[in-house]
C-alpha cells in the first residue's frame with residue numbers, strides 16, 4: 001500500500017493557519033535555504049466563475065466555494081488562490097477590476113467573502129487573493145478620472161502618449177509604439193476625449209497603471225493592507241514583472257504577423273521592478289504575521305532573475321510563477337503548436353531546480369486558468385487518462401517547490417471538445433480568431449490551434465457529479481459542462497480509492513509528512529532519455545527515486561549512472577495498483593525486470609522508491 005495511505009474521504013484537515021509558529025526553521029541536514037512553511041504546502045487554485053454556483057444563475061460564486069470547502073479539506077490542500085472576485089465588467093473574466101475593495105455582485109458580497117475566510121481558516125486553509133495591479137479596468141474610477149482631461153490629477157496614473165511624431169492622431173500606424181497587446185492588435189488605444197493614446201498590454205479595457213507615479217504605488221499598497229487587515233493570507237500577483245516599463249518606450253522587433261512589434265523586452269522585469277517589489281514588501285508586509293504567501297506571476301522571467309526575486313534576504317516575493325515549461329509546445333508563438341519533447345521538459349524543469357537549489361524557491365504547476373488541461377496536453381486523455389493524470393501529478397509533486405493544483409486537475413479533467421469558432425468565449429481566443437481571419441489564415445488551422453491551446457479548455461465548470469450540469473449549477477451554466485462529466489466527476493472519484501483524486505490526496509500528504517519531498521536536494525538522471533523522466537531527491541541519509549514512463553509502451557528501466565542499488569527499496573507511491581510486496585523487484589517477472597532489479601514500467605507508469613543510507 002502507499003506509505004501515506006489514509007481512508008478515502010477521512011483525511012484530517014490540517015491545523016488552523018497558525019501564526020504563532022516560527023515562519024522559518026533551519027533544516028539541520030541540508031545546507032540550502034532555511035526551511036519555510038510553504039516548502040511543505042500545496043496550493044489549490046479556484047477560478048470562481050467555474051467552480052460552484054450557489055444561486056442558479058449559472059455562474060460560480062463565493063457561497064458555492066464555501067459549500068465545497070470540505071472537498072478541499074478532504075484533498076488536504078493548505079492554501080487556496082482565488083482568481084479575481086472583485087467588482088469588474090468581466091471583459092477578461094475579472095482580471096479587469098473596477099473596484100479593488102468590493103466583490104462583484106455575480107460572486108456575492110463582502111460578507112460572503114468574510115464567511116469564506118472564516119470557514120476556510122476553520123479548516124486550516126489559507127486564502128490568497130489575486131492581485132491585478134499592472135492594470136485596472138477602463139471603468140475603474142481612477143481611469144475614468146484620468147481619461148477625462150489632460151489636466152486631470154490622475155492623468156499620470158496611466159500611460160498617456162500623443163500620436164507618433166508627424167502623424168495624424170488616430171491614423172493607422174500613428175500609435176506611440178509598435179507594441180502588440182497580449183490579446184492581439186496594438187497595445188495602444190486612441191482616446192477621442194483628449195486625442196491621445198493609452199497603453200494596454202492586455203485588452204483595451206485593461207489600461208496599464210503607471211507605477212512610476214508614487215501616488216499609484218501608495219494607493220495599491222493601501223488597498224493591499226486593507227485586505228490583509230481583513231484576514232487574507234497573501235497575494236498571487238498578476239503579471240507583476242510588467243509593472244516597471246522602460247520609460248523611453250522604444251519600438252520592438254516586428255512579430256510573426258509583421259504588423260506589430262514585440263515590446264516585451266521593454267516591459268518585462270523592467271529597470272525598477274526590484275525596487276518596486278522591495279518597496280511593496282516594506283509598505284505592505286513588513287511586521288505582519290508570519291505565514292503570508294506572495295507569489296509573483298512573471299511571464300518571461302529567467303532563472304537568474306527568479307533567484308533575485310525569491311531570495312528571502314532581498315524581501316521581494318516568496319516564489320515566482322514562471323512559464324518556460326508551458327511554452328515548450330509552442331513554436332514562434334502560442335498558436336503555433338508543436339508536440340512537447342520530454343527531453344526539453346526535463347532540461348527546462350531541471351535547470352529551474354538547479355538554479356533555485358541554494359537560493360529562492362520554485363512554484364510547480366502544469367495547469368492554471370490560462371493553460372489547456374495537462375492530461376490532454378502532456379498525457380493521454382484517452383486510454384491512459386487515469387494513469388497519465390496520476391503520473392503527471394507524481395512527477396510534479398515530487399519536485400522541489402510548492403505545487404499548485406488547478407480546480408478539476410485533481411479529477412483528471414480534460415480539454416473541452418469545442419464544436420467550432422463560436423464555442424470559444426475567452427477574449428484571447430476570440431480576438432486571435434478574428435485577427436487570424438483578417439490576416440487570411442486558414443480557419444481549420446486556426447481552429448486546431450485554438451482547440452489545443454485555448455484558455456477556455458481550463459474554464460469549463462468543475463465536474464462534481466454525473467447530473468445534467470455536473471452538479472455545478474441548477475441553472476444554465478455560463479460555459480457548457482464537458483460531456484465527459486458522467487465518467488469524470490468528483491462524486492465517483494471520492495468514492496474510488498484508486499482514483500486520480502485519491503492519488504493527489506496521497507501526494508499532498510506525502511509532502512506534509514516527508515521532509516525529503518519538502519526539502520530534499522533534486523538530481524536529474526538520464527536527461528537525454530526520450531520517454532523516461534527520472535530523478536532523485538535526497539536529504540541526509542534518505543533518498544527517493546522517481547521514475548515515470550511518459551509513453552503508452554512498456555519501458556525497461558535502464559542503468560541509472562552513479563546510483564546505488566535500488567533493488568529492495570520500498571515503494572512509496574505508484575500509479576498502478578501495487579502487486580504483492582510492491583518493493584523494487586516485486587512484479588519483476590510479470591512486468592519484465594530491467595537493470596538494477598527494478599521492474600519495467602508499464603504504460604504511463606510512475607513509481608517512487610525510498611532508500612535509507
Ligand code: NOJ
Nearest residue numbers: 092095132202238239370
Ligand atoms: C495573467 C492572468 O493569469 C490572465 O488570466 C489575465 O488575462 C492576464 N494576466 C491579464 O490580467
